[in-house]
Amino acid sequence: MNRFISAALLAAISTAVSGAAFGDTIKVGVIAPFSGPFAIYGKQYQEAIETYVAQNGSSAGEHEIEFIYKDVGGPNPDQSRSLAQELLIRDQVDYLAGFTFTPNALAVAPLIEQSQTPTVIFNAATSSINKESDFYLRTSYTLWQVSAPLAEWAYDQGMQTAATTVTDYGPGIDAENAFKAAFEAKGGKVVDAIRMPLSTTDFTPFIQRVRDAAPDAVFTFLPGGPPTFTYTKTYNENGLADAGIKFLGTAETEEVNLQGLGDDAIGLTTAYHYSGDHDSEANAAFKSKLNELFPDAVANWASVGAYDGTHLIYQMVEAAGSDGPAAVQSALGLEWESPRGPVSMDPEARTLVQNVYIREVERDAQTGELVNREQGIIATVGDLGWTQ
């Protein structure tokens, strides 16, 4: 009798368990700013995720996928950590995603280590984050990844001296180090390395200093929006372009604020992994679906980071369901065609290996809009900052 009961119980349990495996719901917690000055990031992530879902359905393999969005407000590590805790314990999420700012991403490292939760970083671009936990996977880029190839390209184009002007905070210093190391390794000379305070409103003194030093190029790193606007205006007004000092940047001409920069942006040279203007089927499909769902949306690096991150989550869910370590294992070395071009997940640094394009801002003849026109691929690299 007893044996019969336990056999029945076993049967019941196994039905319940296998029932869970077929048609269960996998939850993904997305931590990003949805209010305040950085709300645009959260909005772009959500739009990109919904675009991916609209294209690929809401299930991966035998699992339904559900996204839960949490507003972290801005660079706020404490809030990021408590939201992650809430998602893991109360909502029982199996994956975490989002993370615009490096401190917010770093703050959840101990949690995801403990809960073995794969965490897909859509943006935060500091190399060292991924060293804090094996559960981090990054679908954006790192500053080394784009700045170092840019420096090498510049030298190969015959620019032998450069000045660097970077905003004085973490990412800016990363960019300065990467550019300088790569440029000097080639034999170039950095004649002046200026770190500009984060609160700078008038860039004339720095620009004038660069002009007086008369290098072949000026490399810069600025936070998007107002500083980029003022910097590029000042660059043009003080005649640096006419004096033959070439502008070299990375994310400065990103698409959301590009139209706002106006004609002053024309001719700016940047090295980056994604241009909204990238000519491929995957990008056209992504953009047309995005604009069908959200007519005002502009595709840029933040949306493509979230779109590829969602793809990665779908792949992991299909391969391993809610088994965290197996999911991460399945993601390593994965290759796919992203709207930005072909990419693969570096098994060691867990950041994408991708093409870095050299682009120049142009006004598109058909639409009349400013675009980052790709001139060529200058490197296909993973995170160059991983070993620094």
Added chain:
Amino acid sequence: MTLFLNIAVDGIAYGMILFMISVGLSVTMGLMRVVNLAHGGFALLGGTFAHWFGQELGLPFWPAALLAIVATIAVSLPLERLIYRRIYGFGDLQQVLATIGLTFLMIASVNLWQGSSLLSIPLPDSLKQSVDLGFRTLPVHRLVVIAAGLVSILGLWLLLDRTLFGIRLRAAVDNRGTASALGIDTDWIFMAAFGLGAGLAALGGILGAEILPIDAYYPVRYMVLFLIVVAVGGMGSISGSFVAALGLGTLETATRYLVPDYATIVFFTFVIILLALRPQGLLGKAHA
């Protein structure tokens, strides 16, 4: 020598921009003594209207700017009537809370209307050119800002010191009850002065937009800058704001040329020392 000239030219140009973006605040906060943290909000409205008239409706720069200032004043007058009239009587802290609330309302409205990306104000070609100063070039729009700053300070001085309106305004601020008993229409005076402050805020927002570009978070981003100029200049003193703006602009420019890595530290250390020694500001009158 060139370095010295560079610092002088850029310092004055930047100082004038600081003056233009904070002159409206020295009218509302300095003169009318209401802690108007919504000043940046009016500058934002001015800039947003100018963007809308110029970029979306395609008007030339000057008419767009003029209409934007008129539109901002048109928004400010009912606000004065309905909200600020109650705020005047509050204590300092309540004024801060009430006006910062208004600022958030303005930010959210602009965000809803125009989104959170940069709102550029198209400049005419005549302002985009650069003038050759011999040793370097200077963009024309900076010369326009310098001229506008000089005209504003002169105009305000004439208005406040030499007209009946100015006398009545100062009387009404000092003792509203007595002024009213003497037959001065203080409601009207306050409303007009407030409209003037909002209009100047809009003008500053539009003219300063080449350096401090307009986006929905403009008021929060530059609030400290406006407040420093008025605080260093001294409450109740327009000429104090003028001196402070030029001084701070030159100081900040000089530190950026000479010691860029320490520019922010030097700037704020100077402001702290100055306010510790003269809490009433450069040209402010000490209040009992």
